[in-house]
Every structure is written in structure tokens, then in C-alpha cells.
Amino acid sequence: MTNSQNKVTLRDPPELVLLYPLSLDRKSASLRQNSFALYVMRKLRIAIQADDSDLMSGKRQSFSERWQELAAIAGHETVSVDAYSEDFFDSLSGCDGFMWYFPNAPFYSDLGKRLMLAIHQGMKLPTFPSWRTCWFFEDKHAQHYLLKSAGVPTPSAWVFWGRSDAEAFIKEATYPLVFKLSFGIASANVRLLNNRKEARYLIDRLFGDGMSILPMKSIRPLFPEVSDRLSNTARSLLGKRVKDHFADAPIQRGCALFQEFVPDNHFDVRVTIIGNRAFAFRRMNRPGDFRASGSGSIDWDPSRIDLEAVELGFDVARKVDSQVLTLDILKRQQRLVVVEISYYYEAWAVHRCPGHWRWVSSAGDIEWVDGEMRPDDAIFEDFLGLLAGDPCLVDSSELKA
Numbered sequence: 001m002t003n004s005q006n007k008v009t010l011r012d013p014p015e016l017v018l019l020y021p022l023s024l025d026r027k028s029a030s031l032r033q034n035s036f037a038l039y040v041m042r043k044l045r046i047a048i049q050a051d052d053s054d055l056m057s058g059k060r061q062s063f064s065e066r067w068q069e070l071a072a073i074a075g076h077e078t079v080s081v082d083a084y085s086e087d088f089f090d091s092l093s094g095c096d097g098f099m100w101y102f103p104n105a106p107f108y109s110d111l112g113k114r115l116m117l118a119i120h121q122g123m124k125l126p127t128f129p130s131w132r133t134c135w136f137f138e139d140k141h142a143q144h145y146l147l148k149s150a151g152v153p154t155p156s157a158w159v160f161w162g163r164s165d166a167e168a169f170i171k172e173a174t175y176p177l178v179f180k181l182s183f184g185i186a187s188a189n190v191r192l193l194n195n196r197k198e199a200r201y202l203i204d205r206l207f208g209d210g211m212s213i214l215p216m217k218s219i220r221p222l223f224p225e226v227s228d229r230l231s232n233t234a235r236s237l238l239g240k241r242v243k244d245h246f247a248d249a250p251i252q253r254g255c256a257l258f259q260e261f262v263p264d265n266h267f268d269v270r271v272t273i274i275g276n277r278a279f280a281f282r283r284m285n286r287p288g289d290f291r292a293s294g295s296g297s298i299d300w301d302p303s304r305i306d307l308e309a310v311e312l313g314f315d316v317a318r319k320v321d322s323q324v325l326t327l328d329i330l331k332r333q334q335r336l337v338v339v340e341i342s343y344y345y346e347a348w349a350v351h352r353c354p355g356h357w358r359w360v361s362s363a364g365d366i367e368w369v370d371g372e373m374r375p376d377d378a379i380f381e382d383f384l385g386l387l388a389g390d391p392c393l394v395d396s397s398e399l400k401a
């Protein structure tokens, strides 16, 4: 209210919109109605960086397109920003939050990870992903340190930063042993070492010129790279945008990660946590191979999912304070272990899940929610909740002062 010349006038009230108008159409809405589905909130202004990714599966995905649609339906304003431009930070001014589902290619992830932390630290502006959600993305060394420090069950793992330590280790190690470059997707940079000679070869390379992609023993793991390169050549001849799964791969040099081999797993369980939801499916190994990631052979039957894997997913996501988290889970002597975590995934596979498990915080329990859900919708819904101060989603340090 203002008071000038003895006249009292009311300022325009803030424009208000429904928080979750889309939820009302969904089966899950009833679960939320009692809590915050019907909240009315201030009209938001959300900065969104476009993402448009050609996936390893050959599919295309864009979360930003969907987020723009959802924001428009919900009555919020969006601002398309360019994270690569010099006036990027100016373009965030007046915005309530920033969203960018940046993929694994270094051109995106090197910038995305830095920006999320800078915006958090310098502007105190909420982002999706939060820096805690993404700082270890495409960095298996960082994941090792995070999982270890958080006491998450994993296979034994060793990261060496010096040649002599690595050499001493491979002399005494028990084989087979898993070796992983720090970056890489779809198993492209994960190998089984059968003996010291194979380990020695990698150490010589890593503590020499470094490596961008592991040498191939069979054509199968090479296939994604070869097919990408052939299709990129064709695309550039046709003047089309090239795909970038392996383009500009960084060089790893001066460090090496080994992991205990966990035998007798014919699949891994991929759990995807988004807020208080868990989606899960099994990925079968490639034929004659120990690796499941990128095999393309997926079983979405929820009755085949070990609920302990779902609980482990919720537990780890809470421990590391992630908005979203994918976990690749194996079984070692009847105990579950996490072999990789990430924040990015191919959304279509999560969308195909026939339902998800919901974490009921008050009961410390999980319950099944029937029906498919788009992960981009779930992320957007949670982000609106975060901006609206939903106590389930708020990390006070992530919010504007």
C-alpha cells in the first residue's frame, strides 16, 4: 500500500497462478491434492537454456521444449537464454530460477556444471540441476569420492594419481578387474582386465600421452563410435548438424580408476530418482559381455525389480542431496552395490516405466503409483515446488536469500 496526499491506493496485486494445474489431470494428482497441488503461487519467470540432444539410442530429446510448454500452460513466463553468451548473467536478472538439462558432451557438461555452481554461489538463484545434483556428472573419479564419503555400498575401487602407485597396485591385484575412464557413456569406456599385462598397457598410456577412448577388443563396443563417425561424415556432407556423443572427448592423463569386478550379474538395475519418485527397470547385458549400459535390452516389468534397489536409490539421493539421480545397481553376494551415478539419462526409457514408487516421507515407506510419467514433467513440477517453497524440495541454501 502507498499513502500519498492522504489518498490510500492499493498496488496491483502480484499475478497469481495455480502451482500444479497439470497434476490435476493425472492419476498422481490425488496423492498431492492434500499437500500442495492446489497452492496458488506468484507468477514466475524461469530462464531456460534450450537442449536438443541426439541420443545414443538414435532418439532425440528436448526437455526445454516441454518445460516451455508446461510453463505456458501453468501461466508462468519463460525466458530463453544463451548460456554461451557474454550477457548470460544479465539475462538471468529478474528470473526466479534457471533450468538446463545439459548432456554429457564436454561442450555442454563442462559449461553446465560450472554455471550451476557459479549461479548458486554468486546469485543464490535456484537451478535445475542444482550443483549438488550435477557436479560429479561424467566424472567417475568424482563419483567414487562422493559415494565413498557418503558411505554408499559400492564395489571396492581405487583411483591412482601416480604411476608408481598404480604399478604397485596392478602387481598385487586380483584379476579380472574392471577399468574405467573417468568419462564415457553406454559402456564405451569400461573394460574387463584379465591380467596384469592388460592393466600395464593402460597404465603406460594413461601416465604417458593419455587417452580419450579405450582401445577396443571387439567390434561391438566400438560400434557406437564408428557409426557416429560415419553418420557425422554423411551429415556434414549434407550440411546437417553433427551428433556429438564422442566429439571433442577430453583426454584423461595422469590418473587411473580400477573397480573390483562384481561377477554373476546378467543385468543391472537402473533406478532413476526424481524428487520423491523412483522409476526402475532392468538392463540386460550385451550377449557374452559383463556390461549392461547401452545394450538397449530393457525389461520394464516392475515385479522383477528388487525393492531394496529402489530403497537404496532413495537413500543415496537423500544422502547426496540430489534433485534427480540415476543409479546403476548390481548384486554382490546378495548385497546391492552402486557402480555408477548420474543426473542425465534417456528420458524415453524412464517414461516407458508403467508406474513409479513414491517415497512417503512421513511413513518412511514406499508405495506404487500406477501409470507412466514423463521425467521432464516430474522435474518441472518439482522445480516449481522448489520455487514455491515446498518443504519436501527446499534446500534452504539453494534458495534466494
Ligand SMILES: Nc1ncnc2c1ncn2[C@@H]1O[C@H](COP(=O)(O)OP(=O)(O)O)[C@@H](O)[C@H]1O
Pocket (backbone or CB within 6 Å): 155, 178, 180, 184, 185, 186, 187, 188, 189, 190, 259, 260, 261, 262, 263, 267, 268, 290, 291, 292, 293, 328, 330, 339, 340
Ligand atoms: N565393477 C563392476 N563389476 C561388474 N560389472 C560392472 C562393474 N561396473 C560396471 N559394470 C557393468 O558395466 C556397465 C557400464 O559401467 P558404468 O560404470 O555404468 O559405465 P557407463 O558410464 O558406460 O554406463 C554397467 O551397466 C554394468 O553392467
Ligand SMILES: [Mg+2]
Pocket (backbone or CB within 6 Å): 293, 328, 340
Ligand atoms: Mg552406467
